[in-house]
Amino acid sequence: MAGLREIQNRIKSIQDTRKITNAMYMISSTKMRKAKQDLENTEPYFYTLQSMMARLLRHLPDVSHIYFEDEASEDAKMENTDKKKIGLLVVTGDKGLAGAYNHNVLKLAQEYLDDQENEIELFVVGELGRQYFMGQHIPIQENFQYTAQNPTFSRARWIAEILLGKFLSGELDEIDVIFTRMENSMTSNAEVRRMLPLQRPPMPKIPIDVRQEEFRTVPDDKSVADSIVPNYITGFIYCALVESFCSEQNARMQAMESATNNADELLHDLGIMYNRARQAAITQEITEVCSGARAQKKKTT
Structure with missing residues (x-):
């Protein structure tokens, strides 16, 4: 799965293109x-x-x-x-x-x-x-x-x-x-x-x-x-x-209408992909924190 920064860059690029196609329309x-x-x-x-x-x-x-x-x-x-x-x-x-x-x-x-x-x-x-x-x-x-x-x-x-x-x-x-x-x-x-x-x-x-x-x-x-x-x-x-x-x-x-509609579909798909990647990153951080806390607790005991 692509990283958060890469997905954000793609979303920003498509949003800029969508503004142009909508203006041209x-x-x-x-x-x-x-x-x-x-x-x-x-x-x-x-x-x-x-x-x-x-x-x-x-x-x-x-x-x-x-x-x-x-x-x-x-x-x-x-x-x-x-x-x-x-x-x-x-x-x-x-x-x-x-x-x-x-x-x-x-x-x-x-x-x-x-x-x-x-x-x-x-x-x-x-x-x-x-x-x-x-x-x-x-x-x-x-x-x-x-x-x-x-x-x-x-x-x-x-x-x-x-x-x-x-x-x-x-x-x-x-x-x-x-x-x-x-x-x-x-x-x-x-x-x-x-x-x-x-x-x-x-x-x-x-x-x-x-x-x-x-x-x-x-x-x-x-x-x-x-x-x-x-x-x-x-x-x-x-x-x-x-x-x-x-x-x-x-x-x-x-x-231009077709290009704008395609941009909307891409933004929707990238939004879902971004949320999944973000959730995966949060889950990984929680897992790492829990693992660190568990290791620290074993050390103190």
Whole structure:
């Protein structure tokens, strides 16, 4: 059995660690509430943009635009070159101690890179993502620092301008994003989503007797797409940053709560062990005193 001093040191060490994990849990819960509020404020705007993009693509099936997926142009690109140039935006965190949050994102990104035969340009949000790809000797085109812990619309617009500039100049043929989407307060999933070019939805079969809505673009189709799509991409990136931040804080809350509970269990077990060792030491002292007294009594007689 371990000595009293050793058990006391272990108890003090675990108590200090428990204070840290409990404080981190409280900090993450505060950040989580703020991030959830930001997400709730963002979702109506983002969903409205998504609905408008779906309407635009549905009502303008024959419009050719660089932002819209065109099967003919895709086939021509595949004939001219065997590889497409894909820009991949990976959203990770700046800090660890968040369970499997960063691991899931980086694992999905590594699987994406391994499966792709195309040329990939990496755009990374988060310090842990930068460290991982640098450790794997994978070149990074752009690293957006100080964004994972402070997702704002201005930072999302800055990222969107860089990606759109490369897409419009022809440096990139496709833009994908890997981020963590928050399903609910307990579940978050890392996923890959394409941002550009926008995929046209399948044309639904509309009965003849159903009146269709009138859809006009002013001044013309191209101008409307040039105005809406950049805002849609900015909103998409901002929503991805906020959802990832929410997921990170949620994962850190769960990890710190689990660590605190484990510390409580360890303290309980060590308390029992300490009491047993203390009782054993007291019993031994009593036995030694009784033995000494008995020996002294025999000596006097």
